[in-house]
Amino acid sequence: MAKVTVRIPTALRRVTQGQGEVQIEAETIAELIENLEKEFPGIKERLVDETGEIRKFVNFFVNDEDIRFLQGKETKLEEGAVVAIIPAIAGGAK
């Protein structure tokens, strides 16, 4: 399994006990989410919705590329990759 670095946004650091960066082993983003959950229970439901899809306002970047330009949740992770979880910056009207 590839060991990758995951950068955690402020909004999730309560779940990661304040850590801004964690090391996780995973072959894909989907697996990464599962393995993050094992380490930090509660994080998964913040990242994916009831249907298992990544939430509308959550963006994943692998080595600075949006996974929506790659293979989405099935995007493969290489050893040493950096995965950044970043909230979409919205703030529109009701």
Add this chain to the structure above:
Amino acid sequence: MAKIKALKCKECGREYPVEPLHVCEFCFGPLEVEYDYDEIKKNISRDKIKKGPVSLWRYVDLLPVENPTVGLNAGFTPLVKAENLGKELGLNNLYIKDDSVNHPTLSFKDRVVAVALSKAKEFGFDTAACASTGNLANSVSALAASAGMNCYVFIPSNLETNKIIGSLVFNPVVVAVDGNYDDVNRLSSEVANEFGWAFVNINLRPFYSEGSKTLAFEVAEQLGWKTPDAVVAPLASGSLYTKIWKGFNEFKKVGILEENEKMPRMYGAQALGCSPIYKAFKEGRDWITPEKPDTIAKSIAIGNPADGPYAVKVTRESNGDMEVATNEEIIEGIKLLARTEGIFTETAGGTTIAVLKKFAEKGVFDKDEVVVAYITGNGYKTMEVLEGHLNKPIHIKPTLAEFKEKVVGQTINK
């Protein structure tokens, strides 16, 4: 603090204290200012607004700021009755809301930054920052200078030269990032996580974005406390557009507009080379598929527009529509507005005018309907896009003979 109750997640409704936060910790949804409209309704009136400052601060009762200290002259820009352009497009009541002359940096961004930095001062920040396609960087740089704040602005390195100079002159730290706006935005989000700065469009976004509502308040007041029948506005992140809609609705909610006042139909304009919101709307999707922008309209080239889903929703709800403009149409739009109304806008405005023209030609407006097109930026900042698209000056020697031959001969009775 009576007028503001809390920050509230737009997706799951969880409430947060009024702090520099912008994301729901639970679902990552955007946080929005939750007002106490009953309280505001008691305080606000047309008379009070009219007696207020000639700036966006006349609407302070509906803004998330207690004590305005930054950008005191922003807003209250002209609403121009566009007779000539209206004639060309077959519209008898066409207006241009002209934010190309906003104070102090000639774009609508002076509104949102006035609100954001006034709030930043209330929170006690000493450093302002932003991720920007240019106009926002200009505004944050200028208003941070006037507010005595430190300033960092993050821009894509390929921006128009004048927009870069237009920030540098105020002496901020300008960080030119190799990448497009979406890259700049992502980096800025991560920087905002690490540094305790007032990133106006990140951690202060719930407050910042509220400033755009004043574009609706002013138009309603300038039309004699009426809403237009239709609005045409550019779509970048989708925030301005959704806040214009919110502004008209709020004005009605607090009793400034009549109870039976009809809300406008909202028409959105994107550049063809960056049209993720348009595509989502046309394909009936609620989610946005991000794009890599390729357009001359750099100020609205956001490939991953966070407020896109809300802009789609507003367009559907208001019974509006969206259109796109090619680079050529954008240039023609800039020239059309300049030639008919004497207003020089940048590429975002060219996009808006090009789309206004398309909708007018399609017949979506009745000829007597009140239509307002929002011009959000100034053409003097992006002049290089017009190179090769304008007539050349006529060069002559300083003699009457040459004037008659080369100028009179070629321009009169032609």
